Amino acid sequence: MTVDKPRFLISDLCSFLGSYLSAEQIREVYRAYLFGAEAHEGQWRKSGEPYIHHPIAVARLLAEMRMDYKCIMAALLHDVIEDTATARDQLAAVFDEEIADLVDGVSKLTQIDFRSREEAQAANFRKMMLAMTKDIRVILIKLTDRLHNMRTLGVMVPATCRRVSRETLEIYAPIANRLGLYGIRVELDDLSFAHYWPWRHRVLERAVSRARGARTELMKNVETALRERLEQEGITGTVAGRCKHIYSIYRKMRDKNRSFSEVADVFAFRVVVDKVDTCYRVLGLVHNLYKPVPGRFKDYIAIPKSNGYQSLHTVLMGPQGLPIEVQIRTEDMQHIADSGIAAHWMYKSDHDDGGNPQTLAADWLQNLLEMQRGYGDSVEFLEHVKIDLFPDEVYVFTPRGRILVLPKGATVVDFAYAIHSDVGNTCVAARIERHLVPLRTVLHNGQTVEIINSPEAAPNPAWLKFVVTGKARANVRAYLKNLQRQEAEALGQRLLDGELKGFGLDWQHLPQERLQAYLSASNLTSAAQLLVDIGLGNRMPALVARRLAADGGDELAEKVQPGQEAGRPHRFPIKGTEGIMVNFPRCCRPIPGDGIVGLFSPGKGIVVHRQECGNLGDFQSQGDKWLDVEWAAEPGVDFSTGIRIEVNNRRGTLATVAAAIAELGSNIENVQSSEKDGMSAALDFLITVHDRQHLAQIIRRLRAIPPVMRIFRIPR
Structure with a gap:
C-alpha cells in the first residue's frame, strides 16, 4: 500500500495545533519538540530520515484526533527514555509528572516481541493492558507510533516485516477497533496485510482496481441518484462513495470461503446527516430508490457496537444487479467512527446514554483490571483478552432494558458477570423471556435475561467449562484460588500438627522464636504461607516438623525420626471433607475400608490411592512424596x-x-x-x-x- 509521504516540520504541526489549542499550550509543545530534537541529535531512522521526524509524525496523527497538548508533548518525547540517555526523573523535572508518566508508560510497551517465548510475550502484553487502564492516552500514543512505523516498514528486511505485521494484526489493530479508532484500525489492517502476504495483497489490489475501473460510471450514477433524492426531500447531508478496504475483503473471502466475485458489498456509500431522526428518514428514501436485500439490514444506532460505533447499515440491489452497501449516520456518529475513544477530546455528547465510546471503553478497561487481579497465568490472560478483542457480538437485554454486548457463545453466567462481579458470584439460576433456564444456557440476540441470586451462593468450578468472557473466568478463578488457599492452610496445619506430635509439640504452642527462625531461613513471610505450602504439597510436613523440633539446630532433628511417637508412626486421618486439597483419583477410586496411601502432588495437595493401584508403581522411587494415611473413624461424606x-x-x-x-x-x-x-x-x-x-x-x-x-x- 502506498501512502503519500507527509511533511515532518514542527512548523506544520504547530500551525495545525493552532486550530484548537491556545498559544501558551502550543509554546509548551514546541518546548517539548526542542527537548526531543536535542535528545535525538545524531540519530537516524533506517529510511535515512532524522529520527525526530518520527515523533513529529506521531504527534501529527494525535493532533488530527484533537488530543490534548500534554498528549502531543508526550508523543514528541515518547522515545527519549527508550532510545536516549534521558531518564524519567529528568522529564518530570523539565516538564511535569503527568508527561513523565505518559512517556514512561509508552516506553514500557516497546518490549512486546513475538520472537520471545510465549510466556514473556504474554507478560509484556499484560503490562501493556495495565498501562492502558491507568491512562488511555498511553495506548493512543502507542497505536499512532505503530501506525507510522507500519507506514515506513518497507525499509526493513522481509522477516522483520512479517513479524511486526503479525503482531499488529493480532494485537494492535484489534485494540484500535475495540477503542473505536476505525481509521487507525483500517490502515493498520491493510498495511499489515500488504507486508505479511504481499502477493495476496497485490492480487486483490489489482482485482479491486479493475472492479472500480469497470464500474466507475455506475458508481457515480448511484452517488448522484442518492444526492438528488436527498435534495428532493429537503434533507441536508453529504454522500460519499468508497471501496471496502482490501484486508476486509480478504478476510470475508477467507472466512466465508468465497471468491472475489462473490463478495457482495465491495462498494459502499456513506450518508452523513444532521440528526438521528433524519437517519431513519434517509433509510426509507434509499429503500424506495433501490430494493433492499432481505436480512442485510443492521441498526447500530439503536444497539451500538461494543466500541461505541453507531450507524444504519443496509445492502441494496443497485443498477445492473450490483449489490451496494449504504451506511447512514449523523455527524457526531461520524466523529466517533473516525476517532472512537479519542472523540472525548474533540467532541462532547449532550447526554450520556451509556453507549458512547468513553463509557464503553471505560467498562472494558475496568474489566481488564478485574482480569489482572484474577489471573496468575499471563498466557491465559492474553488468550482471554484476545477473545474480548475478536468478539462476534451478541446483544442481550436486562429486565430494565439495558443492552449488554457479549461475545458469541456467551452464557448466562457471562451475562451475570457483565452486570457486576457480585451478581455473577451469587447467581443460582436465570430467566430468559420469563422462563427458567440453567446457568450454562448460551445466549442469543434480542433475549431479555433476568438473573436469580442467592446471598449464600458461590462460584462453581464447573462454570470454567462453559464461560467464555475473560471477566467471568477471572472472577471464578479468583474465588477458587482464595478457596484453595484457605483449604490448603487448614490441611497444612493438620498435617504439620500430626508430625509435631511425634516430637511432643503442637502448632498452637510452638515456640514463636523457633518458628520465626525457620520462616526467616526459608524466606517465608508468614506462618500462613508455610501452612499453605505444606497443604499444597510444596513442602513435606515431616521435614518441616523435624526442623521446627530441632531447638537451635539440626542435631535433634538427626536423632529423632519425624512422625514417630514411641516407635509408632503417625497416620494422617482422611475424612473426605478436606475439600479440593485432598483428591481421590479415578484410576482406583478409594472408599473407606480400602487400604490407602497418600502422595503429595505439588500445587494439588494430597492424592489418595488404593494400596493396590497400578499407578503407584510410577512413584516407587519418590519415597519423599509418600504419606502415611488412614480413614477417619467417621468419614463425613459419601x-x-x-x-x-x-x-x-x-x-x-x-x-x-x-x-x-x-x-x-x-x-x-x-x-x-x-x-x-x-x-x-x-x-x-x-x-x-x-x-x-x-x-x-x-x-x-x-x-x-x-x-x-x-x-x-x-x-x-
Missing part, C-alpha cells in the same frame, strides 16, 4: 466408586438394577452399557457409597437379581 455388572440382555434389566441400587441408599452418578454379544451386556455404574461394607451390601443385593451373572468393582 465416596464415588465403580462397579461392572454383566447381565443377560433382557428388557427392563437396567431399570431393575438401578432400582435395587437406589433402594440401598446409593446415588447413581453415571451409567454406561455395552453389548458383549447377542445374549449379554455389561453395565458400568458410578455410584456413591459410605464405605466397603455399604458396597458389599449393594453387591449382595444385585447378585439376587436373576439376570445378573457377574459383578466386580472397577477399576480393579
Whole structure:
C-alpha cells in the first residue's frame, strides 16, 4: 500500500495545533519538540530520515484526533527514555509528572516481541493492558507510533516485516477497533496485510482496481441518484462513495470461503446527516430508490457496537444487479467512527446514554483490571483478552432494558458477570423471556435475561467449562484460588500438627522464636504461607516438623525420626471433607475400608490411592512424596466408586438394577452399557457409597437379581 509521504516540520504541526489549542499550550509543545530534537541529535531512522521526524509524525496523527497538548508533548518525547540517555526523573523535572508518566508508560510497551517465548510475550502484553487502564492516552500514543512505523516498514528486511505485521494484526489493530479508532484500525489492517502476504495483497489490489475501473460510471450514477433524492426531500447531508478496504475483503473471502466475485458489498456509500431522526428518514428514501436485500439490514444506532460505533447499515440491489452497501449516520456518529475513544477530546455528547465510546471503553478497561487481579497465568490472560478483542457480538437485554454486548457463545453466567462481579458470584439460576433456564444456557440476540441470586451462593468450578468472557473466568478463578488457599492452610496445619506430635509439640504452642527462625531461613513471610505450602504439597510436613523440633539446630532433628511417637508412626486421618486439597483419583477410586496411601502432588495437595493401584508403581522411587494415611473413624461424606455388572440382555434389566441400587441408599452418578454379544451386556455404574461394607451390601443385593451373572468393582 502506498501512502503519500507527509511533511515532518514542527512548523506544520504547530500551525495545525493552532486550530484548537491556545498559544501558551502550543509554546509548551514546541518546548517539548526542542527537548526531543536535542535528545535525538545524531540519530537516524533506517529510511535515512532524522529520527525526530518520527515523533513529529506521531504527534501529527494525535493532533488530527484533537488530543490534548500534554498528549502531543508526550508523543514528541515518547522515545527519549527508550532510545536516549534521558531518564524519567529528568522529564518530570523539565516538564511535569503527568508527561513523565505518559512517556514512561509508552516506553514500557516497546518490549512486546513475538520472537520471545510465549510466556514473556504474554507478560509484556499484560503490562501493556495495565498501562492502558491507568491512562488511555498511553495506548493512543502507542497505536499512532505503530501506525507510522507500519507506514515506513518497507525499509526493513522481509522477516522483520512479517513479524511486526503479525503482531499488529493480532494485537494492535484489534485494540484500535475495540477503542473505536476505525481509521487507525483500517490502515493498520491493510498495511499489515500488504507486508505479511504481499502477493495476496497485490492480487486483490489489482482485482479491486479493475472492479472500480469497470464500474466507475455506475458508481457515480448511484452517488448522484442518492444526492438528488436527498435534495428532493429537503434533507441536508453529504454522500460519499468508497471501496471496502482490501484486508476486509480478504478476510470475508477467507472466512466465508468465497471468491472475489462473490463478495457482495465491495462498494459502499456513506450518508452523513444532521440528526438521528433524519437517519431513519434517509433509510426509507434509499429503500424506495433501490430494493433492499432481505436480512442485510443492521441498526447500530439503536444497539451500538461494543466500541461505541453507531450507524444504519443496509445492502441494496443497485443498477445492473450490483449489490451496494449504504451506511447512514449523523455527524457526531461520524466523529466517533473516525476517532472512537479519542472523540472525548474533540467532541462532547449532550447526554450520556451509556453507549458512547468513553463509557464503553471505560467498562472494558475496568474489566481488564478485574482480569489482572484474577489471573496468575499471563498466557491465559492474553488468550482471554484476545477473545474480548475478536468478539462476534451478541446483544442481550436486562429486565430494565439495558443492552449488554457479549461475545458469541456467551452464557448466562457471562451475562451475570457483565452486570457486576457480585451478581455473577451469587447467581443460582436465570430467566430468559420469563422462563427458567440453567446457568450454562448460551445466549442469543434480542433475549431479555433476568438473573436469580442467592446471598449464600458461590462460584462453581464447573462454570470454567462453559464461560467464555475473560471477566467471568477471572472472577471464578479468583474465588477458587482464595478457596484453595484457605483449604490448603487448614490441611497444612493438620498435617504439620500430626508430625509435631511425634516430637511432643503442637502448632498452637510452638515456640514463636523457633518458628520465626525457620520462616526467616526459608524466606517465608508468614506462618500462613508455610501452612499453605505444606497443604499444597510444596513442602513435606515431616521435614518441616523435624526442623521446627530441632531447638537451635539440626542435631535433634538427626536423632529423632519425624512422625514417630514411641516407635509408632503417625497416620494422617482422611475424612473426605478436606475439600479440593485432598483428591481421590479415578484410576482406583478409594472408599473407606480400602487400604490407602497418600502422595503429595505439588500445587494439588494430597492424592489418595488404593494400596493396590497400578499407578503407584510410577512413584516407587519418590519415597519423599509418600504419606502415611488412614480413614477417619467417621468419614463425613459419601465416596464415588465403580462397579461392572454383566447381565443377560433382557428388557427392563437396567431399570431393575438401578432400582435395587437406589433402594440401598446409593446415588447413581453415571451409567454406561455395552453389548458383549447377542445374549449379554455389561453395565458400568458410578455410584456413591459410605464405605466397603455399604458396597458389599449393594453387591449382595444385585447378585439376587436373576439376570445378573457377574459383578466386580472397577477399576480393579
